[in-house]
Amino acid sequence: MTNTVTTSSAASPSATPTATDSPDQSVARSPRREAVIIGALSLAAMIVSMMQTLPVPILGRIQSDLGASSAGVSWVTTATLLSAAVFTPLLGRYGDQHGKKRTLVGVLVVMVIGSIVAALAHNLPLLILGRVLQGTATAIFPLALSVLREEIRPQKLPGAMALVSGTLAFGSGLALVATGLLTSAPDADYRNAFWMATGFAVLALIAVATLVPPTTHKSGGRVDLIGALSLGAALLLLLLAISQGHQWGWLSPLTVGVFVASIVMFAVWVWIEKIVDEPLVDMRMFVHRPVMMANLAGVVVGFGMFANFLGISYLAQLPRDLTGYGFDASILRASVEFLLPGAIVSLIAAPIGGRLIRLRGPRFVLGLTAILGAVPFAWLAFDHTHTASVIGAGMVIGAALSLGYAAMPAIIMSNVPHHQSGIANGINSISRSTGSAIGSAVVTTILASMTIANLPEGVPAMPSESAFTVTFATAGVAFVLVGLVGWLGLRPAHSPSASEQPPAA
Template sequence: MSHTPAPSAPSAASAADPRRETVVVFALSLAAMVVSMMQTLPVPILGLIRADLGVSTADVSWVTTATLLSAAVFTPLLGRFGDQHGKKPTLVAVLGVMVAGSVVAALATSLPLLILGRVLQGAATAIFPLALSVLREEVRPQKLPGAMSLVSGTLAFGSGLALVATGLLTSGSGADYRNAFWMATGFAALALLAVALLVPATRHKTGGRTDLLGAFTLGLTLLLLLLPISQGNEWGWTSGRTLGAFAGAAVMAAVWVRTELKVREPLVDMKMFVHRPVLMANLAGVLVGFGMFANFLGVSYLVQMPQALTGYGFDASILRASVQFLLPGAIVSLLASPIGGMLVRHRGPRTALALAAGLGALGFAWLGLDHGHTVSVIGAGIVVGAAVSFGYAAMPAVIMASVPHHQSGIANGINSISRSTGSAIGSAVVTTILASQTLDHLPAGVPPLPAESGFTLTFWIGAAAFALVAAIAGLGLRPRPATRTTPANVPAAAPEKVTAV
């Protein structure tokens, strides 16, 4: 059955004044970048936090887990709320919450307070789907793919930038991890001002009730799914808590689907949710998110390995690992964003996703074959960074071409969750592999260190993930000739462009 949304015309002001479009894209790109920074910000400083607050490794892992779980609960709810009651007010409110959460995290003197700050920061993940919905209103159709690609590209750039900036702020003796959260506060305040002053008020509002029951059941489903993924390595993958949480997630997923089928105004339209292009974009989101985190964590851990003890690695400090090995890929991911937009516009999102898959598989295969030379690690990271950027450019274009205007916020919210879920899985897989494959012969008193085979396996799994993305682009998004149509929201595409079917 054909499903082609009606085109959404941007405002007369934006159509007449390209500078206004540029300003809006800048403000939303800054906001998206800051949100993505919040996800990876504490990764390099977990050891400092653990030592300063006197908590265990298992307990400090909640500093990252809390943000992931918060994002899973609030992103779909706030995405739908913005569609119904106004995107700009919702954006401003969410950014205000992120500023407050950053201040709480910077001032926290105990782990519970720090976790509270991280929960508030995680709620701001809803900015991304809201930003894409605003772009759909404010940007001319011929410029929309490039604008969406630039905003999407800042996600990969922001994640890498946070690692680098945190490394810079916490290098040297006597480093204070709170400096990283004060930096986050400054960026969050800047994003809040940019959106409040530069983004126009929302014109399209659907109104209606907020499906609180659907939001609750979906949030609980995601909590029960992501909690064991992120904590499984600490709990044990076959422990009662882990298996029980996965079973609970399956039960709650069934309850959520039943709820959404019965509610008059559901949070998520099930027909939209299982619509083939949307479903394929979400599966691609899981895989690309997995690849991004597998690259960040795998490379970061690899280059910090002490070569004298392990026989591999680069003896890199946190600062060197961030600046020399991770920053180049983050910069390339940002530079690749407009190229991804041009590719989406002229060749369609299917081509962009296929190129992302090829580059990602190539980059990880390069790491799997040669991770003993600096040029290989940096070069492969650059290739993977471009792949992630192209993937992030393609997925929103598929979504926007496949759903009606009033569902764009929630549809992109679900896609955002799919990427976060993939990142959580990537983190869990990398951690589990490196913890399970350790060196046998180490001097007394030296903590367990991963064997090189663990990194090799991690990189080949990353290559396999992008190979699956290639299958999605080649088969899952292949147009069906009998119902081929031209999507309204991705103009000027080549014949192979994704169609809504």
């Protein structure tokens, strides 16, 4: 099957894939059946996104219960991120070659096992192992988009992809709220959160196994294990340095050495992909301008999401009587009152994003993402002392995240051949994870380095108000970059050069 790909589709009024990417008419599905498939894949994507942020509110309790150091307990979140970096591109490519549903079911089984291991763990190494297994499930998102490309009619595809993409921001916020609810009691066991994750993982497995049909397009071929391992090593080193730099010291020999090693490994990976017969990633696809810009947007939007979650969560929980600002919120109140509204708005905005993409194209939606992200972060930088300001800004940011997540897959699907959609969206998923890691590291570093000078003796260090001003202003600038990516990076190419042509199918 030959796939027609155009360089101008990223900026066209309709960002739907070409006619050659439509579902096989002999197995065309009814609107009701399509809705069932979209619902099952949206549920799976939402649950996977929950796994990434699930332990954030309970890291302190995990540290206390397991007797771990602060550096050790940080691996509870870092392990999932690193696991996703290694397995998402590999499993995305494997699904393209050997069947997407089979890969989806296998990944969900591993997520169930990982959730059980994390819930039963009574020491840190076993908990980290469970989190590594949970991290492999990040591959569900690119696989789900590839399934949609096969099973959903072209006119419905932008809305379907937007809904599945919008569940990512919603799931990340929902996990924070659900964990806050389950661990709000003083004597609550943090393992309840992982048992909840187990139940959700089983639900996702049942939904995908029973409601998603086997896909027919398989490219076949061998998996480029050497390319996968070299890319995984490069990403692991990069994310390791980003996520642990604030613990090791940003200019320490260890941090600098790991950054340098990651650059070397990326160079090795590019060299391998150019010489092997069946590369994991076609380098022409990787550097094709719309795809490259979508990945850059992924880094920036991922940064903004974690700046939003961490910045508002920290701010809400600060004691006003000691700092002069903050809202004295418990973990539960911070999650439900300050974070949940933004998560709900992100889910509501998802289908709106799909309609806008179909009518105006993803370039327009990226521009709207930039405005809806930059303006509320700028407002937060000036006014973060009133409850209404913080909650209202968080709601608008939630809409921006959902629109951004909707636009990126539309750009990619319009600019890569059918048989490369899984790996292309896998790389984009990794770009968002990388941005989230950078956001977490930057926010943590800012809040830890800009502290209040004259706190009472025995009171732990607390961030100064200026630290939040810098955090929110930085995130606002990041969203301005999203606008520049859409405006400059996705401009229509009237006479594209050979280097700008997408890879042939």
